[in-house]
Amino acid sequence: MSSLPSGRAAAPAPSRRRRQRRALPGFGLTLGLSATYLGVIVLLPIAALLLHAASLSPAEFWAIVSSRRAVATYRITLSSAFYATLFNAGFGLLLAWVLVRYDFTGRRLLDAMIDLPFALPTAVAGIALTALFARNGIFGQWLEPMGIKIAYAQPGIVIAMAFTSLPFVVRTIQPVLEDLEVEIEEAGHMLGATDGQLFARVIWPVLMPSFLAGASLAFARSLGEFGAVVFIAGNLPMRTEITALLTYIRIDEYDYPAAAALATVILLSAFVMLFAVNALQLWQLRYMRRS
Numbered sequence: 001m002s003s004l005p006s007g008r009a010a011a012p013a014p015s016r017r018r019r020q021r022r023a024l025p026g027f028g029l030t031l032g033l034s035a036t037y038l039g040v041i042v043l044l045p046i047a048a049l050l051l052h053a054a055s056l057s058p059a060e061f062w063a064i065v066s067s068r069r070a071v072a073t074y075r076i077t078l079s080s081a082f083y084a085t086l087f088n089a090g091f092g093l094l095l096a097w098v099l100v101r102y103d104f105t106g107r108r109l110l111d112a113m114i115d116l117p118f119a120l121p122t123a124v125a126g127i128a129l130t131a132l133f134a135r136n137g138i139f140g141q142w143l144e145p146m147g148i149k150i151a152y153a154q155p156g157i158v159i160a161m162a163f164t165s166l167p168f169v170v171r172t173i174q175p176v177l178e179d180l181e182v183e184i185e186e187a188g189h190m191l192g193a194t195d196g197q198l199f200a201r202v203i204w205p206v207l208m209p210s211f212l213a214g215a216s217l218a219f220a221r222s223l224g225e226f227g228a229v230v231f232i233a234g235n236l237p238m239r240t241e242i243t244a245l246l247t248y249i250r251i252d253e254y255d256y257p258a259a260a261a262l263a264t265v266i267l268l269s270a271f272v273m274l275f276a277v278n279a280l281q282l283w284q285l286r287y288m289r290r291s
Contacts, residue, residue: 049267052260064261073243074265080154080242081222084161089215092169093207099170100177114171117164122227129160130232152234157242160228165218172214176207209281216277220270 053061064070099111117125133140133150140151150156180203188198226244233240243266250259 046267049260049263052256053264056257056261060257061261064258065265069237069241070243070246070262070265072238073241073246073262076154076157076240077223077242077244077266078269080157080161081219083158084165084222085215085219087158087162088166088169088218089211092166092214092218093173093211095166096170096173096177100174114167117167122164122225123231125163126160126228126231129156129163129228133159133232151232152236152240154240156232156234157229157240160232161222161225164225164228165221168217168221169211169214172210172217173207176210180206209285212277212281216274219273223266223270 056064095114099107099114130137130151132138133143133156135141135144135151137151143150148155150159184202185198188202193201224244226242226248229242230245233242233245235241235245243262247259247262247266250256250262
């Protein structure tokens with residue numbers, strides 16, 4: 001074995017684990033900042049809400065959330081959010097498909113308009129919808145004589161919820177469609193698969209997780225919608241009054257514990273729905289990996 005020349009220091013052995021340079025600070029700092037932001041913006045308001053609700057006794061809490069007026073708002077809110085999500089699930093899927101798979105004049109404009117409900121104040125959306133579907137509105141003056149009542153009825157609530165939650169479905173499905181390779185579909189056609197078989201066995205299994213995620217986000221957004229609904233709903237107790245509006249009425253009456261109790265019901269409903277959808281997505285992903 002040859003020895004090193006005298007007077008020359010031995011070069012240090014290269015480290016096995018080279019420390020990678022990162023554009024952002026280390027894990028501890030980024031995790032701490034993220035946890036702090038999450039705690040202040042999300043967890044702290046939820047904790048304050050639950051604290052107000054906890055000030056009620058179980059009997060008082062149940063009396064508030066199970067009152068006849070409150071139950072009517074649950075029925076109107078949940079059914080309207082369900083119908084709006086059902087419409088957005090189908091229409092949003094078709095709209096995302098058109099934007100990804102077809103090139104036509106005005107495509108970029110249509111794609112930009114999808115985000116309009118995000119930028120538009122919900123109160124402005126409610127006023128615009130009321131101007132369209134009120135009795136003397138552009139469409140309402142023709143629909144009401146035919147017996148079709150939109151404004152100040154549940155169909156108006158559904159339309160307002162669908163308007164504000166549509167982007168969640170489209171923007172969740174669109175990236176998955178863009179990443180879906182067209183060559184797979186062409187190979188399926190060459191093997192003799194029909195369009196229906198190709199969609200059911202190739203495209204839909206890939207789209208299903210994002211489809212469920214978009215629909216669940218749209219449903220959760222519809223549950224909490226307020227500004228667009230109050231203008232077109234008419235806010236008639238037992239008929240067109242949503243839970244968010246009843247919560248606002250209780251706050252306006254300075255009955256904060258009652259408002260917190262009603263808000264807790266909405267919060268728990270959204271959590272249960274999101275948990276169920278995430279569980280379904282997890283099961284579907286595991287099924288795809290096994291198959």
